[in-house]
Amino acid sequence: MSRPAQIDPRGARFTASVTAVLLLVTVALGLVGGVASSLTARAVQPAFVLLALLAAVFVWSSAAGVARNPWSLLFRRLIRPRLAPPAELEDAAPPTFAQGVGAFVTLVGVALHLAGVPYGLVAAASAAFVAAFLNGVFGYCLGCQLYLLLVRAGLVRKAAAV
Amino acid sequence: MDPLLALALVAALVAVATIVGLVWRGTQGRVRRTTGSARLDGVVLASGATFVQFSSEFCAPCRATARVLDELVGSRDGLGHVELDVAERPELAARFGILQTPTTLVVDGRGTVRARIGGAVRRELLTAELDRVLGAPVAA
Known part of the structure; x- marks a missing residue:
């Protein structure tokens, strides 16, 4: 197995926080706007x-790695140069896994909204918000529990290392 | 929806998420005392106590926990640290009902699981627990 990419943990927290704010804005807009009656109207709400x-950002950064997430890039270009070096680096794999979960949840919201399901978008954006908020504010690690559930459910297996 | 109501709901969402976060953080690293035989196939136990740490690939705090445990092992005699990948040992994860990584079991020299710590370990709590485990072995 190749050594996973290393990232500044503060960058991951920053990325999660920006994502959380944008998801919260989405929830607010979704509550105010409701669900439009025609498909074309729904697609421009x-x-x-x-x-x-x-x-799209979630899909991109789960495929390309969280280090290529736009907010991560913003952190590296604008914020990190003004900070002291990090005490330690973290593997990029856990936050990248969380980006994949975010991609799944937000795509469900996109599909529900296009299908005209009331509060589908709001529910998906709220769920994604809670995960991103807990990650950004409390350092909660989605992969620590969700990945384990996939293992326990028998969906993920790995050959034992020799 | 009325914008004021929407704003109130958004504020409620943030409040609920904050409470969840505070509760979650409170549970992390807490030591829960247990009894029961370990049945850890393939794990070699140290004479005093062995930290059996369940980890996974997508777990950021697992590395910090491994470091704390390794330091503890280096500081006293008779301690051991074994890190298991849950994806490689799903049967053990199921047997011990592991719901998060890292989860650390403190197993004494007789193979009894004496304590269980969910989440990143806190050194001072663990040291106190270790004194208890090493000081007074349970009757078999």
């Missing part, structure tokens, strides 16, 4: 456009 953008 502000909450939908924002959630679709966030879903």
Whole structure:
């Protein structure tokens, strides 16, 4: 197995926090805007456009690695140069896994909204918000529990290292 | 929806998430005392106490926990640290009902699981627990 990429843990927290704020804005817009009656109208509602953008970012950073997430890049370019070096680096794999979960949840929200399901977008954006908020504010690690559930459910297996 | 109501709901969402976060953080690293035989196939136990740490690939605090445990092992005689990947040993994760990584079991020299710590370990809590485990072995 190749050594996973290393990231500044503060960058991961920053990325999660920015994501949480944008998801909260999505929830607010979704509550105010509701669900439009026609598909074309639903596809241009502000909450939908924002959630679709966030879903695209999640898909991108789960595929390319969290280090290529736009907010991570922002952190490295603008914020990290002004900070002391990090005490230690972290593996990029756990936050990248969380980005994949975020991609799944937000894409469900996108699909529900396009299908015209009331509060589908709000529910998905709220769930993604809670995860991103807990990660950004409390350092909660989604992969620590969710990945284990996949293992326990028999969906993930790995050959024992020799 | 009325914007004021929407704002109130958004504030409620943040409040609920904050409470969940505080409760979650309170549970992390707490030492729960247990009894029961370990049945850890393939794990070699140290004479005093062995930290059996369940970890996974997608777990950020697992590394910090491993470091704390290794330091403790280096500081006293008769201690051991074994790190298991839950994806490699799903049967052990199921047997011990592991719901999060890292989860650390403190197993004494006789193979009894004396304590269990969910989440990143806190050195001072663990040291106190270790004194108890090493000081007074339970009757078999």
